[in-house]
Amino acid sequence: MSASQTNPAKIxxxxxxxxIDGSELLKQVDCEFETRQVHVILGQNGAGKSTLLNxxxxxxxxxxxxxxxxxxPLESISYVDLALQRAVLSQSNELAFSFTVQExxxxxxxxxxxxxxxxxxxxxxxxxxxxxxxxxHRDYLTLSGGEQKRAQLAxxxxxIWPEQQGExxxxxxxxxxxxNLQQLKIEPIFNGQWLFLDEWTAGLDIKHQQRxxxxxxxxxxxxxxxxxxxxxxxxxxxxADRCLILKEGQVFADGEVTSTLTQATLQEAMEMTxxxxxxxxxxxxxxxxxxxxx
Amino acid sequence: MRSLxxxxxxxxxxxxxxxxxxxxxxxxxxxxxxxxxDLITELSAQQSMVLWEIRLPRLMMAAVIGAGxxxxxxxxxxxxxxxxxxxxxxxxxxxxxFGAVFVIVLGGTLWQEVSVWQISAAASVAASVSTVLxxxxxxxxxxxxxALMLLAGVAFNAIAGAMTxxxxxxxxxxxxRSALFWMMGSMANLSWPTVWMVTGLVSLATIxxxxxxxxxxxFLLGEKTCMQMGYDPKWFKWQVMGFxxxxxxxxxxVVGVIGFVGLVVPHIIRLWxxxxxxxxxxxxxxxxxxxxxxxxxxxxxxxxxAELPIxxxxxxxxxxxxxxxxxxxxxxxxxxxxKVQGRGL
Numbered sequence: 001m002s003a004s005q006t007n008p009a010k011i012x013x014x015x016x017x018x019x020i021d022g023s024e025l026l027k028q029v030d031c032e033f034e035t036r037q038v039h040v041i042l043g044q045n046g047a048g049k050s051t052l053l054n055x056x057x058x059x060x061x062x063x064x065x066x067x068x069x070x071x072x073p074l075e076s077i078s079y080v081d082l083a084l085q086r087a088v089l090s091q092s093n094e095l096a097f098s099f100t101v102q103e104x105x106x107x108x109x110x111x112x113x114x115x116x117x118x119x120x121x122x123x124x125x126x127x128x129x130x131x132x133x134x135x136x137h138r139d140y141l142t143l144s145g146g147e148q149k150r151a152q153l154a155x156x157x158x159x160i161w162p163e164q165q166g167e168x169x170x171x172x173x174x175x176x177x178x179x180n181l182q183q184l185k186i187e188p189i190f191n192g193q194w195l196f197l198d199e200w201t202a203g204l205d206i207k208h209q210q211r212x213x214x215x216x217x218x219x220x221x222x223x224x225x226x227x228x229x230x231x232x233x234x235x236x237x238x239x240a241d242r243c244l245i246l247k248e249g250q251v252f253a254d255g256e257v258t259s260t261l262t263q264a265t266l267q268e269a270m271e272m273t274x275x276x277x278x279x280x281x282x283x284x285x286x287x288x289x290x291x292x293x294x
Numbered sequence: 295m296r297s298l299x300x301x302x303x304x305x306x307x308x309x310x311x312x313x314x315x316x317x318x319x320x321x322x323x324x325x326x327x328x329x330x331x332d333l334i335t336e337l338s339a340q341q342s343m344v345l346w347e348i349r350l351p352r353l354m355m356a357a358v359i360g361a362g363x364x365x366x367x368x369x370x371x372x373x374x375x376x377x378x379x380x381x382x383x384x385x386x387x388x389x390x391x392f393g394a395v396f397v398i399v400l401g402g403t404l405w406q407e408v409s410v411w412q413i414s415a416a417a418s419v420a421a422s423v424s425t426v427l428x429x430x431x432x433x434x435x436x437x438x439x440x441a442l443m444l445l446a447g448v449a450f451n452a453i454a455g456a457m458t459x460x461x462x463x464x465x466x467x468x469x470x471r472s473a474l475f476w477m478m479g480s481m482a483n484l485s486w487p488t489v490w491m492v493t494g495l496v497s498l499a500t501i502x503x504x505x506x507x508x509x510x511x512x513f514l515l516g517e518k519t520c521m522q523m524g525y526d527p528k529w530f531k532w533q534v535m536g537f538x539x540x541x542x543x544x545x546x547x548v549v550g551v552i553g554f555v556g557l558v559v560p561h562i563i564r565l566w567x568x569x570x571x572x573x574x575x576x577x578x579x580x581x582x583x584x585x586x587x588x589x590x591x592x593x594x595x596x597x598x599x600a601e602l603p604i605x606x607x608x609x610x611x612x613x614x615x616x617x618x619x620x621x622x623x624x625x626x627x628x629x630x631x632x633k634v635q636g637r638g639l
Contacts, residue, residue: 059522079525083524084524088522090519093515093516093519094515096514097375097377097514099514099570107511107515107523108523110508110511111523111524120297159523
């Protein structure tokens with residue numbers, strides 16, 4: 001457990017601006033992200049959420065400002081090193097040829113170049129987490145939208161999934177049979193890995209949103225840093241440790257859920273009509289979007 | 295990974311066996327037929343001459359070029375993210391042919407004698423230029439428009455063909471003779487130095503492309519995802535374009551345009567074992583060698599004692615195959631799904 005007791009890894013964003021074709025999508029954004037936390041970025045369409053996430057994952061180069069990744073400037077880190085410690089699930093995912101779900105997941109796994117026994121364990125673990133084990137041999141292109149999303153998420157997780165210690169000897173080198181799944185421990189110990197998710201709930205049913213949401217909270221406690229863009233404000237209230245609300249490319253609010261997801265902020269930043277109550281049990285806001293203003 | 299090896303083992307064994315059988319068959323069958331026992335016992339001077347100077351270089355060339363064309367098909371298909379991207383269809387081969395004829399016809403004024411190296415270089419340069427142009431025409435923001443790619447290919451084929459014809463119109467008698475001779479795309483009269491040159495260039499490009507199997511897989515998920523998985527997509531694209539053009543250029547400069555190998559072979563391999571390039575690339579290489587060795591044997595034997603140009607034979611075999619692919623695609627789009635397998639296009 002030593003890994004999760006060391007200092008959390010940090011991403012610091014300072015004075016970040018990004019413009020394209022004369023329009024400024026991000027203006028002077030300052031914020032900070034830490035591992036062991038679930039960060040949720042909220043905002044209206046076009047507020048700059050995905051642009052910020054794309055800057056963080058080094059897909060877009062900021063026009064101004066800097067991103068400091070664990071004390072190093074982001075642009076000084078190679079694609080390979082970055083891929084070893086952070087994985088990204090984009091809003092839309094494509095796949096040109098037909099792969100089975102398992103083959104797709106193995107593509108993500110291949111980034112780490114683990115030993116084959118470890119690699120198999122990782123594939124089993126992420127398939128299980130995403131509830132894709134029963135669909136592992138299906139052709140990706142024949143899956144439903146939500147299933148495709150889960151398959152892609154499994155691929156993304158396999159890229160940064162930590163190796164499990166001390167299981168090398170206990171596992172036979174044949175393919176782990178399905179009945180062994182119960183023994184498979186989903187207790188990863190992360191060490192500064194990052195998971196970036198852009199609207200991962202789109203297309204997923206509530207059952208799987210909740211299943212994965214629980215896992216995300218668990219893994220954050222075990223050392224993973226999660227930054228996600230969400231539209232579902234009530235889900236965000238339960239999931240997030242910290243919220244960053246963007247409006248027109250600028251930071252509108254940044255902080256704990258209780259201080260950021262208030263009726264006033266939501267109305268002003270996102271022009272939502274909502275009712276916000278505080279859950280007496282966990283003290284988290286319960287947010288109900290309303291069609292009629294009251 | 296072990297499962298990868300396990301999946302590839304049976305196809306690999308089968309294809310290698312086929313290749314060995316094909317190689318032996320075409321070594322022995324021909325103008326006069328040798329038997330296996332002839333090989334073991336002493337060969338007459340004439341027999342050994344036929345074996346070493348005629349059949350073996352030709353055989354080797356067929357195998358190497360078949361493997362190379364299949365690999366360049368695999369690489370271009372990964373680049374365009376489409377199984378129809380094939381050097382012959384999208385005009386890369388005919389551009390290479392134009393480059394070669396250009397040097398054959400006009401090179402004589404620059405150098406006394408035009409060597410096969412110069413023809414290869416010109417063909418490779420023309421092939422890479424056309425690949426880069428085609429990619430930039432048909433791909434916007436990391437998405438290839440398939441219709442645009444095929445139509446641009448039609449245009450490239452037309453332009454390169456017309457310019458080749460134009461060059462030939464301007465050539466004198468001896469140039470015309472060597473250009474025409476070359477355009478027949480024959481595998482006959484290959485000398486060992488030529489064979490070694492092509493083998494060297496194709497092996498170089500194959501090794502270079504083999505290093506790229508993981509990024510090829512990642513590239514199928516899109517340019518952005520490829521980057522997120524730790525590969526530099528720009529550098530990857532340049533390498534794929536350069537090395538596949540080198541293969542096409544080297545083979546076109548020696549045997550002329552041979553189409554459809556890069557279409558048929560990877561397609562069948564993908565239907566068989568899936569789309570993972572770690573398997574598709576090596577198996578397509580062996581499959582391409584098998585196909586061209588057998589096609590060459592057929593080309594020699596079908597209208598014996600005359601010989602079919604191998605490019606012609608491949609077009610006769612590959613054209614209908616291409617139509618079948620298109621039909622399958624159409625049926626799927628029109629909802630005739632039950633008749634078509636899920637894998638593939």
